[in-house]
Amino acid sequence: MPTLFLTGASGFVGFQILLQYLRTTPEDHLVRAALRSQREATRLRAIPALQPHLSRVSFVEVPDIAAPDAYDAHIACHPDTDGEERTAGEEQGGGAGGVKEEAQVPDVIIHAASPVPCPTQNPYKDIYVPSVRAVENILSSVRKAILLQQKGKKPPGERKPRKVVFTSSLAAVTPHAPPAGTHEEEETDPEEKGTGTKTSAWRIVHISETSSTPAEPADLQSLRPAAMYSAAKAKGLALVESFCETTFAETGDMGTGIDVDAVLPAFVFGPDERATTRGQVMGSSNALLLGPLFTGDAAGGAPMPIAGTVVDIRDVAQCHVKLALGRPGLGRGREPREEDRRWATPGPRLNKFLCARDADWNALLRHARAIAQEKGLVVAPTPRGEAEGEQPEEQKQDAFISLPVDIDTRATEDALGIQFRSPEEMVADLVTYVVGLPD
Ligand SMILES: NC(=O)c1ccc[n+]([C@@H]2O[C@H](COP(=O)([O-])OP(=O)(O)OC[C@H]3O[C@@H](n4cnc5c(N)ncnc54)[C@H](OP(=O)(O)O)[C@@H]3O)[C@@H](O)[C@H]2O)c1
Numbered sequence: 374m375p376t377l378f379l380t381g382a383s384g385f386v387g388f389q390i391l392l393q394y395l396r397t398t399p400e401d402h403l404v405r406a407a408l409r410s411q412r413e414a415t416r417l418r419a420i421p422a423l424q425p426h427l428s429r430v431s432f433v434e435v436p437d438i439a440a441p442d443a444y445d446a447h448i449a450c451h452p453d454t455d456g457e458e459r460t461a462g463e464e465q466g467g468g469a470g471g472v473k474e475e476a477q478v479p480d481v482i483i484h485a486a487s488p489v490p491c492p493t494q495n496p497y498k499d500i501y502v503p504s505v506r507a508v509e510n511i512l513s514s515v516r517k518a519i520l521l522q523q524k525g526k527k528p529p530g531e532r533k534p535r536k537v538v539f540t541s542s543l544a545a546v547t548p549h550a551p552p553a554g555t556h557e558e559e560e561t562d563p564e565e566k567g568t569g570t571k572t573s574a575w576r577i578v579h580i581s582e583t584s585s586t587p588a589e590p591a592d593l594q595s596l597r598p599a600a601m602y603s604a605a606k607a608k609g610l611a612l613v614e615s616f617c618e619t620t621f622a623e624t625g626d627m628g629t630g631i632d633v634d635a636v637l638p639a640f641v642f643g644p645d646e647r648a649t650t651r652g653q654v655m656g657s658s659n660a661l662l663l664g665p666l667f668t669g670d671a672a673g674g675a676p677m678p679i680a681g682t683v684v685d686i687r688d689v690a691q692c693h694v695k696l697a698l699g700r701p702g703l704g705r706g707r708e709p710r711e712e713d714r715r716w717a718t719p720g721p722r723l724n725k726f727l728c729a730r731d732a733d734w735n736a737l738l739r740h741a742r743a744i745a746q747e748k749g750l751v752v753a754p755t756p757r758g759e760a761e762g763e764q765p766e767e768q769k770q771d772a773f774i775s776l777p778v779d780i781d782t783r784a785t786e787d788a789l790g791i792q793f794r795s796p797e798e799m800v801a802d803l804v805t806y807v808v809g810l811p812d
Contacts, residue, residue, distance in 0.1 A: 374402070374403050375402045375403070376481075377394060377403070377479060377480070377482075377483060377697060378405050378406075378407070378447055378448060378482045378483070379391060379394075379405070379406045379482075380406075380435070380444075380483070380486035380507070382407070382408065383408055384486070385657035386485050386540060386686065387483075387485035388645075389646065389686050389690040390483060390485060390693045391404060391406060391423070391430070392422055392426075392690070393690040393693075394694050395429060397698070402429065403429050404429060404430045405430075405432075405433055405447065405479060406431070406432050406433070407432075407435040408432050409435070413432075417647075420649075433447060438503055438506065439502055439510075441510070442513070442514070443506075443510045444511055444514040445513075448514035448515060448517075449478065478518060479534055481535065481536045481537075481538070482515070482534050482538070483697060484539050484540060487504045487507065487540070487609075490598040490599045496597060496598045496601035497593070497594050497596070497601060500598060500601045500602050500605055501593070501601050501604060504605035504608075504609060505612070507609075508609035508613065512612060512613065515534060515537055516616070519620065519631065534631060535632065536633075536697060537632070537633050537634070538633075538634045538635070538636060538693055538696045538697060539613055539633075539634070539635045540636055540638070540693070541606055541609065541613075542603075542638060543580060543727065544606050545603070545606035545610040546580055546586055546607070546725075547603065547680065547778075548578060548587050577779050578680075578776075579779045579781070580781070581727070581780070581781040582726070582784050586614075589604060589608060610725075613635060614723045616633070617633050632724070633723050633724070634696045634723070634725075636728060637725055637726065637727050637728065638684050638689045638728040639680070639682035639683050639728065639730070640658055640679070640680070640682065640683045640684070641657075641658050641683075641689055642658055642659045642661070642686065642799060642803055643659070643802060644802065644806040645657050645659060645806075648810060649811075650810055650812065651807055651811070651812055654807055659803065661679070662737060662803070663741075665753075665772035665773075666738060666741050666752050666753070669753030669772075676771055676773055677772070677773050678773075679734055679773050680776050681732050681733055681776055682730065682731055682732060683729070683730060683734075684728040684729050685794040685798075688728055688791060688793045688794055691789075692728055692785070692789055692791060695791070696789070726788070726789065727780060728793065729793070730780075730795060730796050730799075731778065731780060735771045735772060735773050736775075737796055737800050738773070740797060741800045741804050744804045744805070748808045
């Protein structure tokens with residue numbers, strides 16, 4: 374039976390992938406989801422949205438995604454030191470993975486687990502190391518599966534995954550510090566803001582499927598959480614690219630028959646089907662937008678510089694699921710553009726898929742507030758001071774410094790037959806979703 378091995382299923386993105394996969398696929402498609410503990414499994418089993426599908430999901434424990442060989446028992450057979458491999462089922466309770474039940478080599482792997490930016494005293498240890506090591510561990514297990522099959526120890530087609538999808542991030546291909554310079558921008562409505570043109574100390578960053586990962590910062594160990602996260606995602610993506618080039622070449626190019634994809638989402642928000650109360654919707658990247666909506670300020674009270682690009686959780690999940698089920702014909706009835714050609718030619722390459730829409734975060738916030746007020750939701754006034762009506766327009770403070778980014782997602786949308794929701798639609802759906810939840 375087709376089996377998906379999914380990491381990160383307890384998270385915002387991973388849970389939506391899990392649901393969408395189960396809702397889209399026939400009954401014979403199974404999911405094995407790796408979680409830190411069985412306690413997490415109990416928590417997920419209790420979520421109403423998952424309950425109709427529980428018979429098709431099993432949970433396995435991977436207590437430490439950074440531990441060497443963390444995923445071997447779930448993805449590949451274990452080569453012993455004497456060269457003999459054991460199946461995951463024979464590995465009962467042993468190894469870093471601590472398998473609890475008979476496991477089969479999955480057809481598809483989606484790796485969505487990763488620490489995201491969070492307050493920590495040691496961002497290198499808490500964000501970079503687990504994020505990067507988990508990618509290394511997935512790759513190492515996949516490589517073992519390929520090599521075992523190539524040695525003829527298992528019947529062809531039965532003992533290796535056919536597809537691996539990595540959840541990366543746009544942060545992985547965005548320069549660690551946006552290039553300095555002065556960017557002049559025409560205000561769309563000079564009357565409204567009264568400034569005519571405004572300048573910002575950032576250049577527009579252009580990102581497409583062919584953008585490469587930036588070099589690792591020299592001061593890696595001392596980066597703050599958000600920059601550490603970007604560096605970790607860049608390193609992870611670079612490792613996957615290098616894997617595609619070296620391992621595929623070493624094992625006979627496309628003879629491996631494994632397709633490797635990376636999904637690069639912008640800031641994700643949208644309905645969080647794990648949540649049963651309004652407060653729980655804040656336990657994800659939704660908090661970036663909803664935080665200022667409910668508090669009136671960006672985090673810490675100061676405007677937050679943030680790349681002006683967002684994507685809906687449902688679109689991100691759909692990309693993953695479409696890739697897991699097999700990408701439809703590339704180019705979809707059109708001659709591929711020069712930069713897409715590599716997709717149409719078989720070769721040991723990583724396929725990157727960008728999920729993003731350009732957006733101005735302050736405009737999103739204004740839109741969210743208007744909809745929330747219309748629906749009777751109590752929100753904080755933004756910008757600050759507006760409620761009192763005391764501050765002149767020019768002294769009001771935006772919650773965000775929304776940095777312009779130019780992202781070309783046409784190749785992704787064409788290849789997957791997806792049209793990403795507009796930021797306005799995303800905001801309207803999210804606010805409506807929040808309003809529908811109990812306090
Ligand atoms: N949300 C966004 O805006 C966004 C944008 C671009 C890319 N992404 C990518 O999407 C993926 C999921 O992000 P998310 O927003 O869903 O974050 P999330 O809600 O925090 O989920 C993260 C997932 O990774 C697991 N995880 C994190 N650190 C771990 C560790 N040290 N050991 C074991 N498991 C660990 C979490 O498990 P626990 O539940 O046990 O902690 C959870 O399942 C990540 O790869 C992230 O880089 C997210």
